[in-house]
Amino acid sequence: MNFIKPTFLINVPQCKRNIEKMAVKAHKYNLKFRPHFKTHQSAEVGQWFQDFNITKITVSSVEMARYFADRGWSDITIAFPVNLLEINEINQLAQSIRLNLLVTGATDVLFLEKNLHSKVNIFIKIDTGYHRSGIEWDQYHTLEYLVKKLSEMEKLHFSGFLTHAGHTYHAKSKDEILQIHDDTVGKMILLKEQFKQYKPIISIGDTPSCSLSENFDLIDEIRPGNFVYYDLTQYYLGSCMEAEIGVALACPVVDIQPHRNELVIYGGGVHLSKEFLSINGHRIYGRVVKLFDSGWTKSFDNCFVKNLSQEHGILHIESEYISQIKTGDVIGILPVHSCLTANLMKGNEYYIE
């Protein structure tokens, strides 16, 4: 491996193991597995899912839906509150694929019914506690009104209720993740019961819950995305082991400051993203590994990316390691949030087979 600038390394066997593990779990619980492709946004990575008979996917923008529709994916959920301004692009998609959209209110429903040319499936976005978007799960009258409205529409088919329990990302322990997940499942099952005459599909999604929980009774569909790569966020949450992280950023070393236990890499906010974790009072923008031909080592103890400029990464490196590193070496960084790093590194990937 000979990387002269920041390069996004994808450990293919590990990523395939991550896909297999989640596919096996979905199969075990009889869940429809509709992985979120926003993590990788990659035709090549998408193909790996086909080996596990996955044909339905999730994306988070009309643009991403177009990208994957053009590459043969024909059943796509855009898990983002429908952007009415993209109605022309939505109409083009709806002509050629099975398109599933998210609505958050009557404005969306009426606008779509009036302006769509083809039929689409509609999920109502439910807020089970994350408080980002959607209708709160206990707003029964609002939901009843919307579901009835949908049942009267010609072009809109009511498919079910969809939620994203993103508040698992704020959990302080695995137990808390499981509690949030159980709470979410409980609320969604109540909706399934209340609206049973419409046979709603219940779709849930976050990677921490899908990785850790074994409680999927009465759930119909899961939409995790991050699990294909995992990252330090998932590792610190307990969703994965460090060895399951399937990506790293290869970065040239450009300056060393042994007296400060620091070194500078070519690899900054435009490569890793500025997402950080707060661990033991430190901001951590990545952890440090040694690269070898078929992958990378376990991360070095107490070594981390402590700051990022646009192109510079500043690393804290313990004395026992810093003497082994010289300018012109290439080291690996485990990313804090692989989705954002993958997005920034589009076109600069290297696949370790």
Added chain:
Amino acid sequence: MNFIKPTFLINVPQCKRNIEKMAVKAHKYNLKFRPHFKTHQSAEVGQWFQDFNITKITVSSVEMARYFADRGWSDITIAFPVNLLEINEINQLAQSIRLNLLVTGATDVLFLEKNLHSKVNIFIKIDTGYHRSGIEWDQYHTLEYLVKKLSEMEKLHFSGFLTHAGHTYHAKSKDEILQIHDDTVGKMILLKEQFKQYKPIISIGDTPSCSLSENFDLIDEIRPGNFVYYDLTQYYLGSCMEAEIGVALACPVVDIQPHRNELVIYGGGVHLSKEFLSINGHRIYGRVVKLFDSGWTKSFDNCFVKNLSQEHGILHIESEYISQIKTGDVIGILPVHSCLTANLMKGNEYYIE
């Protein structure tokens, strides 16, 4: 203006005024003005600088140097510790343009002398207190050794000392910025005096100092970059007025939660970047403006981007404003760090003439 997805708005007259103001200041103090093009990374924006007779530029990677060299810029400083692994690309550049590189130690000097095919100019990177990279300003013996070494080289021409006082970004007041700048200038002038037999060029760079200070005696060159766009970081530092911010992100509104004083925009971490400011105990990822054909309003009081997911932005909006906004509207966001937003939005710009 009809934006259906996140679009990077560039207010051309304002950006040109920002360039003019800095060019006039550089002229007033007889400074060589070598603007940093990492902020915009754009051939089009670069052309605006030519109206002010600017022919020398700064970039932060070999790749950016290649991009601008291919577009006719023939005197480029790569203000980043030289990445020895890109020696082939550096050799290609050095054949066709006047190339200025940064070294941080003898390893760089010996490697370059051995491996370069053409002559390049060398700046020694000085650390005046930011502690990111370079040799500390008071390491006289190290500097003397390096300068002497450089004077013996055939392909390397010692040009001078370059610093970036990035610690101005941590200042709590304008006075503190001016103090840091004065301190930096003092340290650099001392080097100029100590090494006067080599007639070193003294190059400094950060936008806060260059915007606010009037102390440039004995400084030869300035390299600010961000000032062309400015952003909320600069505004809160006091480097600019809000009206001088030349860019905003246009974002469709996709969900409104009046009971929480929140709304959701299509515009997330992959558009704005995850850079934030801590203001009065809140994390602020952007401020909210109303767009009109030739620009945007002053930002709304007490309204801000409070959180970002990959594609979602969550905004806090005061009651008096939220009732005026509906799903399908497009609002503007002033970015926290325009360099990172510009980098993410490449290919999705709109120029307001």
